[in-house]
Amino acid sequence: MKRGVWATRLGFYLAAIGSAFGLGNVWRFPYVVAENGGGAFVLLYLFLVFLIGMPLLVGELLLGKVERKSIFSAMRALSQRSSSLSLNQDFKSKIRQRIQSVLPGIGLFSVFVCTLILAYYAVISGWVLHHLVQMVLTYFSGDLFEGYNILEKLLQSAWMQIFYTAVHLGLVTFIVARDIEQGLERFLGFMMPIFIVLLLVLAGRSMSLESAPEALRFLFYPDFSKLKASSLGQALGHLFFTLSIGFGAMVTFGSYLREKAYLPMAGFRVATVDSMISLFAGIIIFPLVLAGAQAVHGPELLFQAVPVLISRVEGGVLYGIGFFLSLYLAALGASMGLLETISANFRDVYRWKRTKAVGIAAVLCFILAIFPALSSNLLRDVQIGSMGILEILDSVIINWLLPIAALLGSQVVLYFISEKVKLEQFEDHENQAPRRMYSHWRLVLKWIVTPLILVALVLESLEVFGVL
Numbered sequence: 001m002k003r004g005v006w007a008t009r010l011g012f013y014l015a016a017i018g019s020a021f022g023l024g025n026v027w028r029f030p031y032v033v034a035e036n037g038g039g040a041f042v043l044l045y046l047f048l049v050f051l052i053g054m055p056l057l058v059g060e061l062l063l064g065k066v067e068r069k070s071i072f073s074a075m076r077a078l079s080q081r082s083s084s085l086s087l088n089q090d091f092k093s094k095i096r097q098r099i100q101s102v103l104p105g106i107g108l109f110s111v112f113v114c115t116l117i118l119a120y121y122a123v124i125s126g127w128v129l130h131h132l133v134q135m136v137l138t139y140f141s142g143d144l145f146e147g148y149n150i151l152e153k154l155l156q157s158a159w160m161q162i163f164y165t166a167v168h169l170g171l172v173t174f175i176v177a178r179d180i181e182q183g184l185e186r187f188l189g190f191m192m193p194i195f196i197v198l199l200l201v202l203a204g205r206s207m208s209l210e211s212a213p214e215a216l217r218f219l220f221y222p223d224f225s226k227l228k229a230s231s232l233g234q235a236l237g238h239l240f241f242t243l244s245i246g247f248g249a250m251v252t253f254g255s256y257l258r259e260k261a262y263l264p265m266a267g268f269r270v271a272t273v274d275s276m277i278s279l280f281a282g283i284i285i286f287p288l289v290l291a292g293a294q295a296v297h298g299p300e301l302l303f304q305a306v307p308v309l310i311s312r313v314e315g316g317v318l319y320g321i322g323f324f325l326s327l328y329l330a331a332l333g334a335s336m337g338l339l340e341t342i343s344a345n346f347r348d349v350y351r352w353k354r355t356k357a358v359g360i361a362a363v364l365c366f367i368l369a370i371f372p373a374l375s376s377n378l379l380r381d382v383q384i385g386s387m388g389i390l391e392i393l394d395s396v397i398i399n400w401l402l403p404i405a406a407l408l409g410s411q412v413v414l415y416f417i418s419e420k421v422k423l424e425q426f427e428d429h430e431n432q433a434p435r436r437m438y439s440h441w442r443l444v445l446k447w448i449v450t451p452l453i454l455v456a457l458v459l460e461s462l463e464v465f466g467v468l
């Protein structure tokens, strides 16, 4: 089977940045920042994006590029190859072989996390779609905007939630079932410029509200006493989520890269653009949160803040349409990346046709999505503490499963791909010092990324068990 390759270099960037840019930046980043006290968390987060996120991103792309497979098959290939090579039977190599035999399990775990994420991502995408539809209806009916309870109505209706989730997944399936270049590249190429312009215009609007200075202070002035023990884990989890690390997504994208592509630069660009978009989202949302006067928080923050803008500025409904349209396109792009990742694994393992793999993955996600879709209505009473199913899923997947997946993935890249193969990926005619760059990267993965993720997991556990 011939493997598709990105038609253009821009194609890769659009897809990688397109998959990084999504609800994570606009919906999740602001509420996680709000929950962790603002400026200090933003600073910690940005620092970690470059210290931890970038090296991991390069690692995942590298795994995909050298193996030319998606994560599960890549892991399986690594596990088979090295064990047949080593005839050595001392204790150390026995342990090594044991670990090698579980590598496919790590791949499987990543695909599982990816599937869970798409399931709950589709529900939130449904919220966005619902808002877009309501805004358009308000605009054309010429009614006065009274949209503070748009979300409320949706949350209470099980059928509406399921309907919007299904429509979203159906749309994503339709686009992804076509081929990689035609589907992903063309779509992303056309929607990226729309986002950027809309974000800039909306940031300008928000900055003209009188709550803007206070919002900027909240967002950028660090007060470290506001950080919690779990903040480190939350920052890491969120940055993995938003940069799409730990899902095997970048492994799949890396596998479509051309031979010549230079990985460190790719990692740097994706991380930078993604963080800028998150900061812009913060600049748009926080003035609105503060102007709204009601105490808003949690996953509903974005959907309660934006109607404030709509009701305060002239022509607000049009801004609302613009905002939810661009957000929906971002959610669509990210969902496409997630479905592509899951189905690419099915195709590599079972040799299914593209349409079959995509269809089965989509049905699986839809079945899983029913639970978070019902979390605010039929299954309202299923709670732990004050968290419903949706919030529990969000927290378990992002603060726990993702850091674990990222940690395992980085160990595989560190210890199960040969030094020579990795070093080759850092060689580039423009780059004079590949060896130095390579050893920095390895050093950071081994001595900073690994211990920091472990510390974050320990701190989170301590907080859960009430020790901290």
Ligand code: TRP
Pocket (backbone or CB within 6 Å): 019, 020, 021, 022, 023, 024, 025, 117, 241, 242, 243, 244, 245, 247, 249, 333, 334, 335, 336, 337, 338, 341
């Ligand atoms: N990064 C996306 C966001 O911020 C979500 C996401 C996570 C994703 N993993 C992915 C998108 C894999 C595409 C592929 O919303």
